[in-house]
Amino acid sequence: MPVVDGVELPETPLLDELEKGPWPSFVKEIKKTAIEQEKAMKAGKKIKLPGAAKGLLKVLELAYKDKRTHWKHGGIVSVIGYGGGVIGRYCDLEDQIPEVWHFHTIRINMPAGWFYTTKALRTICDVWEKWGSGLTNFHGSTGDIILLGTRTEYLQPCANALAYADQLYGGVPFDIGGSGSDLRTPSACMGPALCEFACYDTLKACYEFTMRYQNELHRPMWPYKFKIKCSGCPNDCVAAKARSDFAIIGTWKDEIQIDQEAVREYAKVIDIEEHVVKKCPTKAISWDGKELKINNRECIRCMHCINVLPKALKPGKERGATILIGGKAPFVDGAIIGWVAVPFIPENELIEKCCEMLEAIWEWWDEEGKFRERVGELIWRKGMDEFLKVINQKADVRMVYAPRNNPFIFWRELNE
């Protein structure tokens, strides 16, 4: 048994290989936690699971040896008042490694845009040092802070610790995120906080949805999960199109703003023709060495020219967002990148309109959706026309790449 800083660690010859190499090592993180948590406990800190990280090392080494996972499905574990937010997890080697027999995950709703003060981060650390394994993910793939591994009986105290963090730790209170068949924790790109391209306030929108739909977020009651992601422009830095049932993609309707002087400055260092003009997908740009002209009727707002010339070009002034619906991973009907449900909502109406639509969609899905049917799949099953009625929108050619290629149209109104 290797001993580090007076702490005994299990033999992990396979995992040790993953301490090598320049990229930061998750194995080092686990070992560090094992060592530091035990040290802290020895130093008198209140720590409920000092052996958890060590247990994880053992179980993981075995997984590497056996080439299979040693975790079992968790069943339903939860905190009072909530139906989601905790992923139950048990080890199939209960007897061998009791430290991680329970190893539940708590998902903590991160602040919009993943901005933190050190005070807020330390709150998480303090709570999780005491009530959990001391291991985290910054962040989970949906965006939550993931607290990896605690026992059933510590779930509630841990949640309380976070909720009352201000009183208990002088810290920043955190609430729990989504899991199960509920609204998942919405996320947003940094948007107006740091990015000049943001066409609407992604952080505000994300926060508003999260706050308004606390009930939907915390109490699974739908056919399946539902995800909302907010990207401030078509660059889509939270991959909302592919990863959310309801994607809000900032865009604009009027003309790209051009600072010709700044273009000419760029022209001194880069080849505008090659980098910009030729790469415009609709050939909407021309450049005569002095002036950059954009045919805004041809522009499809792909962002490329703006991305290359951020000092010189800016999205237009008539801003808002496009809503894409149905994005998700593979099951049941295959992976889907969301598709256009509403081509444009002006910024000042955005949050209200989205809320109206979301509520209408959820009601419909709740009624019509089958078990484990994502909303995109429900739309396929029911038809876009029914969906358009639900969201109270008219069909727009911008919803499709092309019209249908078959005349097998349902004329339901004539066949009542």
Next chain:
Amino acid sequence: MPVVDGVELPETPLLDELEKGPWPSFVKEIKKTAIEQEKAMKAGKKIKLPGAAKGLLKVLELAYKDKRTHWKHGGIVSVIGYGGGVIGRYCDLEDQIPEVWHFHTIRINMPAGWFYTTKALRTICDVWEKWGSGLTNFHGSTGDIILLGTRTEYLQPCANALAYADQLYGGVPFDIGGSGSDLRTPSACMGPALCEFACYDTLKACYEFTMRYQNELHRPMWPYKFKIKCSGCPNDCVAAKARSDFAIIGTWKDEIQIDQEAVREYAKVIDIEEHVVKKCPTKAISWDGKELKINNRECIRCMHCINVLPKALKPGKERGATILIGGKAPFVDGAIIGWVAVPFIPENELIEKCCEMLEAIWEWWDEEGKFRERVGELIWRKGMDEFLKVINQKADVRMVYAPRNNPFIFWRELNE
């Protein structure tokens, strides 16, 4: 009742509107037939159905008035020894218009490429003047000569008349084409007979298939219809890709042949840069005003440059064909443009390889295909891997626009 040349015609105010205008009128054709056939009969010619064309005028005028067809489904009518080739058709106004109560169509297998001598054409005319309505389609949409409208009892004599045309009429004998769940009459573009682009002998291939598969053509015994079409190059002048289950598209593998002198001649009258270079889909061409260069590794053999400069450019010398499978109209699983089954078969092996494949496909389809399931749909149902085994081909990236977008691969060999 209008009387023309002593022949009484029915009142057809609606149809008469379609005699107006510059484009040749089918109504005139019907009227002409009604008049001429009656005249011929009066002149002593043997004519079995002198009233048929007149009957069609009546029934058609009614259809125009009622905005609906007056034809009923025909049931199975046929000639001895054949199961297909005749479309049974009855009029739902038997009492009113007995002349066309029976109005069956006979499909006659046209010569490959629709080439005729006047002698051959007159044979058709003579036979059909006597045994039918005197109305034809040159041609049906599959390619047959369509003899429109005769009675059940004349089907056999008419077929005999055509079969023994040499003996009976001093004409050219014709056989019957396909209909029902059989091989349909194969067709071919004019190919090497007139076109310098032909990469294989379309007429020969078409003729060979037709002759070898007379049994399959004349005796429906499959789940559904099967069509073969032969186009000499990717221009696809018989729309084989869209309209045949088995499309043979001529192409080549090596370098486009260039006559630089001829290019320069063209350059005097057209803008090579605009018409050719810029329109090449893979930007494989360059032109410096003197020499046209083609990067044949980039060329996808789309034909555009050759089409524009037929004197200067020619397909390469290593010729053959691509086979596309599955093309068809809409039912059951939707309209399909065929997809690549074999990227390239050299010209000298083409007919034999196709026959091998056709026979293998038919055997498989016969065994596995459902009622009214075209072969393309069977492939979808069974999977391309099974189909590739049937035709004894290896997968080739040229069979797809892109690899699959999901990892849900069937590992059947591991799960026996």
Next chain:
Amino acid sequence: MVAQEVEKEPEETLQPKTDFGPPHYEIMLHPVVKKNYGKWAYHEAVRPGVIKRVAESGDVIYTVRFGTPRLLSIYTVREICEIADKYCDGYLRFTSRHNVEFILTDPDKIEPLIKEVQEKLGFPCGGTRDTTNAKYCLSNIIHTQGWVHCHTPATDASGIVKSVMDELYDYFTDYKLPAQCRISLACCANMCGAVHASDISIVGVHRKVPKIDDDAVRRTCEIPSTVAACPTGALKPDMKRKTVVLDKDKCMYCGNCYTMCPGMPIFDPDNDGVAILVAGKVSDARYPPQLSKVVVPWIGNNPPRWPEVVQTIKKILETWATHAEKYERIAEWVHRIGWERFFELTGLEFTEKLIDDYKRTPYIYASYRTSAAFRW
């Protein structure tokens, strides 16, 4: 009657002969064609309708193309033969789009031929292209039977074709188009006219479910094959009542059941009509083959001349012809300008009816290469 039976025609007494196949194409080829078979060097557009073809041997022939109504009287065919005998040594052909092509060796005979055909037959000369100069004629409309012969049409075929071609006549006889444009018509969703891959297509559509006549179904139909014919699974057998029941929500009015079973007629004069599709193509030239897309979900039948259909087709054709670049077929043009602009420029309305909801085709199809164009 008895007398007639005695006097049998020779055709009635012969032993049926089968499976001898079509005449060999070789006997149909003009000697010059036969001689230069597979050895053509190049072709050249002479004028609309006329193509000069030069063989490696130096031999030259001309093909002269005329539009036909496709539905031909044998008396017209005989007239065609007379002309072909006079000008073409008795050789001619038809094209894959219902046009007739005369084959000549003597260029001086071209104009007299055109004149004689126009006078005697009224067939216009045209329908060809001059690709080198990017000048195209419209060709004939591929079409089907309609009310002339079929039992399932939702519209007529020949009548619309005639009306459209009357209106677009000059496009056939002159080089007025920037690229190839193929118009097709099918009188029902069976799509015998192969409208599923044409630049512009007209397809007959029913819009009401078939009217089930239980008595007729019992009398005349084989219930299992009727049920099996329904592509959407809208029909269920009702074994007790020995008929079928229909789920209105699933039916898409294709009439396939009616083909199997005359007891459930599909036609409905007020609700039958046509849909209009655009932007299909099959050649590999420049842009891969495309299925046609629906841009007008329905126009009611208005015989004898379907003015609304004619005007819509014309509007689409002319909008495209005005805006397209050289060689740019409708599919390519729309690809460049976007469907947003297509609807804007043509003034057609985009509605929810144009959003696809026919779910039979699997998405895997989107990944299959429907073209012979690829790299080696």
Next chain:
Amino acid sequence: MVAQEVEKEPEETLQPKTDFGPPHYEIMLHPVVKKNYGKWAYHEAVRPGVIKRVAESGDVIYTVRFGTPRLLSIYTVREICEIADKYCDGYLRFTSRHNVEFILTDPDKIEPLIKEVQEKLGFPCGGTRDTTNAKYCLSNIIHTQGWVHCHTPATDASGIVKSVMDELYDYFTDYKLPAQCRISLACCANMCGAVHASDISIVGVHRKVPKIDDDAVRRTCEIPSTVAACPTGALKPDMKRKTVVLDKDKCMYCGNCYTMCPGMPIFDPDNDGVAILVAGKVSDARYPPQLSKVVVPWIGNNPPRWPEVVQTIKKILETWATHAEKYERIAEWVHRIGWERFFELTGLEFTEKLIDDYKRTPYIYASYRTSAAFRW
């Protein structure tokens, strides 16, 4: 034990508080960020990992990005906090790809910050881009739990990521790529790592049907929801035996049933492994969003460092980086050169396994616009 129970922690006695939501983002923003919120004028790449952001007000901040292993010890997080307090007034953020970004106002602190982070934490600075000059770093790999926490993985997550990033380290710290390239990993077909739309993705796949333990199924599983969970309909309830039966030909080894029912484990050490996909993207920049495409159907698990996977990823990345034009992401590059060339250049083998036969997605989807890019 009793004593402990008496001494309850305060957290154990408090009334649960619910639905108060996450902290408001405003309290997390650096004062300069807050002041200039929504009023940024432009940004500029300073060096790999460092971006200068200039506000309309003239204020300037710098964001300095570091790669992390995502799985962080709270002790590491505390060290991060110390550094952020020292250099950044206590403000920082994480990115949507698991990187950490420090927010600075004083450019002179950048180099010391980088040095301190590298020394104390071992986190590399990089992962950003200089779009103006078409110079890109590779960013971090989005990934999932794997053997660290999940019950359905077909492979580990963190171990492959570490091995790949070790090999591609310089691509993270330097501008060595011609365009953006996003690598993602998901340890099973549930695709929590959203591998379905990434430039390169690694996805864990099982290849054997689950082993049904009838006893365990009877004891622990709700049969209807297990059956319902199967996307391909491979499972049928066997009511008599109170278990399920599996149709081997329909199963695609997704493990969905196992999530519902521990009685049918899916893992199989010798047959689990990963598939590799490429050419997905989500941005609208230049080219529409694309689903990823499978180019390697399977590579077996070879822990601890999966050398075959690492080398395949490296080969793909470097082949692309060598041949692509500026700004050309893998999807765009392949679109230009063709899949024929992709397989040729990478030396990967195209087999029938790469031809799509997953038939659940309807073709209508191909017509839906999966992009916010369109004309007005």
